[in-house]
Amino acid sequence: xxxxxxxxxxxxxxxxxxxxxxxxxxxxxxxxxxxxxxxxxxxxxxxxxxxxxxxxxxxxxxxxxxxxxxxxxxxxxxxxxxxxxxxxxxxxxxxxxxxxxxxxxxxxxxxxxxxxxxxxxxxxxxxxxxxxxxxxxxxxxxxxxxxxxxxxxxxxxxxxxxxxxxxxxxxxxxxxxxxxxxxxxxxxxxxxxxxxxxxxxxxxxxxxxx
Amino acid sequence: xxxxxxxxxxxxxxxxxxxxxxxxxxxxxxxxxxxxxxxxxxxxxxxxxxxxxxxxxxxxxxxxxxxxxxxxxxxxxxxxxxxxxxxxxxxxxxxxxxxxxxxxxxxxxxxxxxxxxxxxxxxxxxxxxxxxxxxxxxxxxxxxxxxxxxxxxxxxxxxxxxxxxxxxxxxxxxxxxxxxxxxxxxxxxxxxxxxxxxxxxxxxxxxxxx
Numbered sequence: 001x002x003x004x005x006x007x008x009x010x011x012x013x014x015x016x017x018x019x020x021x022x023x024x025x026x027x028x029x030x031x032x033x034x035x036x037x038x039x040x041x042x043x044x045x046x047x048x049x050x051x052x053x054x055x056x057x058x059x060x061x062x063x064x065x066x067x068x069x070x071x072x073x074x075x076x077x078x079x080x081x082x083x084x085x086x087x088x089x090x091x092x093x094x095x096x097x098x099x100x101x102x103x104x105x106x107x108x109x110x111x112x113x114x115x116x117x118x119x120x121x122x123x124x125x126x127x128x129x130x131x132x133x134x135x136x137x138x139x140x141x142x143x144x145x146x147x148x149x150x151x152x153x154x155x156x157x158x159x160x161x162x163x164x165x166x167x168x169x170x171x172x173x174x175x176x177x178x179x180x181x182x183x184x185x186x187x188x189x190x191x192x193x194x195x196x197x198x199x200x201x202x203x204x205x206x207x208x209x210x
Numbered sequence: 211x212x213x214x215x216x217x218x219x220x221x222x223x224x225x226x227x228x229x230x231x232x233x234x235x236x237x238x239x240x241x242x243x244x245x246x247x248x249x250x251x252x253x254x255x256x257x258x259x260x261x262x263x264x265x266x267x268x269x270x271x272x273x274x275x276x277x278x279x280x281x282x283x284x285x286x287x288x289x290x291x292x293x294x295x296x297x298x299x300x301x302x303x304x305x306x307x308x309x310x311x312x313x314x315x316x317x318x319x320x321x322x323x324x325x326x327x328x329x330x331x332x333x334x335x336x337x338x339x340x341x342x343x344x345x346x347x348x349x350x351x352x353x354x355x356x357x358x359x360x361x362x363x364x365x366x367x368x369x370x371x372x373x374x375x376x377x378x379x380x381x382x383x384x385x386x387x388x389x390x391x392x393x394x395x396x397x398x399x400x401x402x403x404x405x406x407x408x409x410x411x412x413x414x415x416x417x418x419x420x
């Protein structure tokens with residue numbers, strides 16, 4: 001692995017452990033056994049490291065892989081996307097737990113995060129359009145879905161931080177509960193076909209243990 | 211005002227200005243022109259001040275005043291409650307912006323916050339029950355409302371932090387947008403009567419300027 005990537009991954013590990021505020025560039029260099037000068041050669045500051053971490057999140061969060069699959073668009077595709085999103089968030093949990101203060105304190109990060117969010121939002125809109133076309137979601141004016149997607153986005157963004165606040169570990173059951181809550185918001189907008197899909201999925205998805 | 215209250219209000223002011231992490235008990239005492247010994251007489255630590263601030267939020271957040279009014283329960287009651295909630299959150303905005311790290315770092319605060327949340331949740335459930343009784347919300351099994359209320363709670367909790375993240379000032383229009391998003395999640399569960407109420411409210415509530 002290149003030094004630059006080593007710095008990134010070690011930073012993510014340390015930030016996840018202790019929060020980004022308690023980890024300095026000195027700590028990171030020390031944990032890697034490299035000189036601080038070597039670290040600064042790659043990243044001028046902790047802020048730059050965090051911005052590079054957002055780039056990583058951006059890369060792996062793209063929904064294009066999901067959207068290009070040629071299988072018909074069904075509700076269970078949304079489930080897979082929500083699940084993948086939560087898993088990515090968990091990998092970078094410091095970022096999501098600290099997001100309010102991180103974006104407040106670094107306007108450059110905020111601008112980049114807005115771009116990231118807008119990209120995801122356009123992808124989500126595309127997904128909803130596909131689900132309308134495949135007859136899973138109701139064909140109502142697309143504007144009606146806008147506020148719903150905003151609500152979905154907020155819940156998606158803060159479900160993990162909320163679990164963290166409650167001192168809950170990231171159990172499978174908690175991820176599932178989050179996905180069910182996200183799903184149920186779509187439920188009133190599904191067609192009959194969509195409702196059937198939902199109930200079939202829900203039965204597979206809620207074993208007694210949850 | 212008693213010294214204890216003066217300390218509380220000055221702390222809220224300073225925390226809102228600069229975030230609670232950058233404000234020490236020394237800063238608070240200095241800003242009030244009292245000795246640090248005097249401050250410690252009332253509060254043993256910054257954590258104790260923050261816990262007392264949550265007690266204040268708890269006091270003024272009770273929905274009992276709304277729930278006891280003898281006017282029939284309508285959707286616009288929900289609107290007034292959401293609006294009041296956002297205004298209270300704004301008064302104590304540091305608390306909501308930092309909530310993830312505050313609760314993570316102080317298990318005692320977390321326990322108290324859980325109690326606070328549970329109280330509000332029971333009140334929200336009561337409100338939904340009243341709206342079902344008054345014929346505004348559909349009379350479906352109450353469990354169906356549970357996940358919806360969880361979603362509402364999450365959005366209600368993180369709407370202001372989200373605006374903060376986006377660098378948006380707390381404009382009226384942004385509060386209104388939040389309330390509309392919260393409202394629309396209820397919309398599929400309204401009766402015909404409820405839908406009429408909603409559309410009448412929405413017309414009054416979305417002037418050209420928003």
